[in-house]
Amino acid sequence: MPKYADPDDIAFISARYRLAPEHPFPCGPQDCFNVTEYLFKTLVGKYDGPLKFLGGESAGAHLSILTAFRLLDNLPEHRLNGLLHFRCYDLLFTRSAPNLSRRLPLDTELIMRFINNFLSSPFFLPQINDWPYLSALALEPRQQGDIRTHPDISPLYRDLKEYKGRLPPMLSTAGTEDPLVDDSVFIGCRMHDAGGQAVVRVCSEASHGFIVLLGDATGKNEAIEGCEWFLKTHFNPVVAFRVEARNA
Numbered sequence: 001m002p003k004y005a006d007p008d009d010i011a012f013i014s015a016r017y018r019l020a021p022e023h024p025f026p027c028g029p030q031d032c033f034n035v036t037e038y039l040f041k042t043l044v045g046k047y048d049g050p051l052k053f054l055g056g057e058s059a060g061a062h063l064s065i066l067t068a069f070r071l072l073d074n075l076p077e078h079r080l081n082g083l084l085h086f087r088c089y090d091l092l093f094t095r096s097a098p099n100l101s102r103r104l105p106l107d108t109e110l111i112m113r114f115i116n117n118f119l120s121s122p123f124f125l126p127q128i129n130d131w132p133y134l135s136a137l138a139l140e141p142r143q144q145g146d147i148r149t150h151p152d153i154s155p156l157y158r159d160l161k162e163y164k165g166r167l168p169p170m171l172s173t174a175g176t177e178d179p180l181v182d183d184s185v186f187i188g189c190r191m192h193d194a195g196g197q198a199v200v201r202v203c204s205e206a207s208h209g210f211i212v213l214l215g216d217a218t219g220k221n222e223a224i225e226g227c228e229w230f231l232k233t234h235f236n237p238v239v240a241f242r243v244e245a246r247n248a
Helices: 002-008 027-047 059-074 108-118 181-193 220-234
Strands: 011-015 051-056 081-084 170-175 198-203 239-243
Touching: 011 027, 027 051, 027 059, 051 059, 059 081, 170 181, 170 220, 181 198, 198 220
Parallel strands: 011 239, 051 081, 051 239, 081 170, 170 198
Antiparallel strands: none
16 A cells, blocks of 8 residues: 555555454445545545545455445445455356366355355345345345345446446456456446446456565566556545455
């Protein structure tokens, strides 16, 4: 973060959130939304700049996009620019997950463990009514019986037509050896089709989490340069909010 903050005069704020499985959905997304809502209302006076950036890596990117859509629903007057990285946006799995099922540092078995922890138990949400703006599941017939397809859990299932003209610019980064590469590509395409400014950067032979790995990981410098370009393109001096991926 200092690499981006110092030259571009951006203040970064990292959010802590309750962890699964002790605190399953909707606890993590609710915490992220609460922090973001607070920052929207208080930052101009404290930091002389609005909150315009929301992003994270891995689980942090998943929480970021859930928060971004909830902001569009609840605080439409606030404009947000988004910077997202590699993450699972379809908890039913896109094709790259089973096709790259044995790639390190993330494989299908580990992804399933994270999903089950996030949802408290396999495909079951005992606290679904605690998520404030979920009045009903309203699942389509083809989706009935699997909670993972709800758009507030798997954002690839969200209908983006209602957000046309309001979607924030987005950068989605992934590697060809990441089991979740399809998620990053698909979410970028869906945002673009709905009229958003979406940039998808796929780095050859890069693994999941490559941008935060120590040393010169494959694709890392390329991805960092892409982030710097995105920041300079879309941001004046602002405050950025980053959701950190933490071990469940």
